[in-house]
Amino acid sequence: MNNLQKFTTQIRSRLVLLILINNLLFIADWLIMEEVFQLTGYWFFLGLLIVPVLTLTLLPWLSTSYLVQPTKLIWQAVLHIAPDTSNVPAPDLKKARLGKDLVESLVSHVYQLASVAEDVAKTATKEQANLDHDFVANSIPLPLVILDKDDTIVFANQAAAQYIRHERQDLLGQSIYSVIDMAFTNQQTFDVWLKDAKAHKAVASQTWERVKLNLPDTELSKQPQFDLAAYYNRNNPDGHETMLVLFDHTNQYAQDDQSMSFVALAVHELRTPLTLLRGYIEAFEDELAGKVDPELEDFMKKMAVAAAQLSTFVNTILNVSRIENDQLSIQLHRESWQDILRSVVDTMHARAEVRGIQLSLEMPDKLPAVGVDRTSITEVLNNLIDNAIKYSGSSNKIIIKTYINNDGQVETTVQDFGVGIPDSATTHIFEKFYRNHRNRAQVGGTGLGLYLAKVMVGAHGGHIWVRSKEGEGTTFGFTVMPYSQLAADSKTSDNGSVEIVRNAHGWIKNHSMYRR
């Protein structure tokens, strides 16, 4: 009210001042006409009229623009916050010539009201989407957690709270990373994926298998294990940006682990004798080549192939065991994909030949350098080709192709023309220990090769797929990243001045660091 009184007084005093000035002007005019110009009669009255005419035109114009200006500023403030006229700029309150305090206080009230209105609207939508009142979300036995844009938990159902051993109300408002410690089997983890999705995608989803929960005060072997599904939806109107669903598989995975660690232990002991066996077979081949009965030479070749196959098997088992124990580490380096493919096809050639199968390799002249762990990705290729050989049936051709796909990734396919896989099986084929039951009797295998391939490819930031038709054959495909993209993403690089020569299972540095 004070401001209003001040404003009224200001207007009143200014009006009085104006009228006073006006009257003074009139008197001055009278005096000037009479004394200075000494006008009389007709001319005197005409001269006297100048002031009223001037004041009648100027005074209303001046006084209204002066008096209306504060109203204009307030009007502008209202339009500024009104929903449909947001292009109106905020009023500049320094411009207020009259009743500055009143204008300032009124405008600030306008703004306050607007923010109250906004809050009310927000609360209304929140109320609408409140999952706490959702019977289904709350009573579904699947652990379900929802995060907002800052990865803060905005909802967790009872099952989730129980699963991660927290009180439900304690979870709300916490960062997901501070309450759940998850161990993934590959480098593409939830936080990395989410960060990537936030940077590049509006909507994304991904599933991880065999995620381990690290609960405090719990033995490693008793930690819950689950498959984790994550769905991301940027700018979800309810603020529910990410949804996590946990599918518990603790019993199943723990059992697998137990049998795996025993097998791994046993298999580890096979490594040295197997290495020696392969070495001595190689020595035999060296010494006897061209000197013995061709049949014996053929036997020798078959022995070498069998030993190499056994070696792949041993490596597969050990790698799966490393994955289970979170010990698999891969290091991505700049490599020539053509080199890797050629060297794999060279080694696998003998294996295919024994079965009367021809391997053909089709690749473009130019491919970007890729970022891969040579040992691991070689095993993926070995496994896929080995698989194609096993399931080729009576067909005698396997085609390995590589090209740049639409996403700019280097994609490689291994195609056989054998028995194929029924539709019902393709969805499970990358699961651990999964094998197509109908073929189990005829074809050997661990049921681990494709699982390993999937994990390894995933760890490289790529994906693996299968397409198959029964009786016509199967195509497996997977992607790896161009090194340039990987380097931009993670800044992994070799020391630039050092050339590193690799084959599948070793490396040599060529540099002059230790030489003088």
Next chain:
Amino acid sequence: MDTHTTPATSPIGKKILCIEDEHFISELYVRALTRAGYDVTVEVDGQRGLELAQTNQYDIVLLDLMIPSITGIEVLRHLRNPAETPKLKAKVIITTNLEQRDDIREDIEKQADGYIVKAEITPHELVALVDSIR
């Protein structure tokens, strides 16, 4: 791995010290490397291997990690210490079968010139890798 690549330099007369206590492995390596033209010496003991490497001018040292008296990683550290081994010309290639602890792996990556997993490599492939050393 293509085993018929032309060596970067001719291996004729290049001297290799193979510190390895597993007899069968060293037998296979010596045979393959000798056939490829290298002059190979075998030593089974870590301490004696270190002394040999320090007093003789080898071109390449193949160093197993699990060896008697002192371990391969200790041999590597002594060889890379300029105070103890002032003028080492040899390239040191680790040959092993075991997973390494992180600190050891870091040392190997920094100080060794090569790393070979014995169980995953045949003698021919070893020769190809050794041939690639300049």
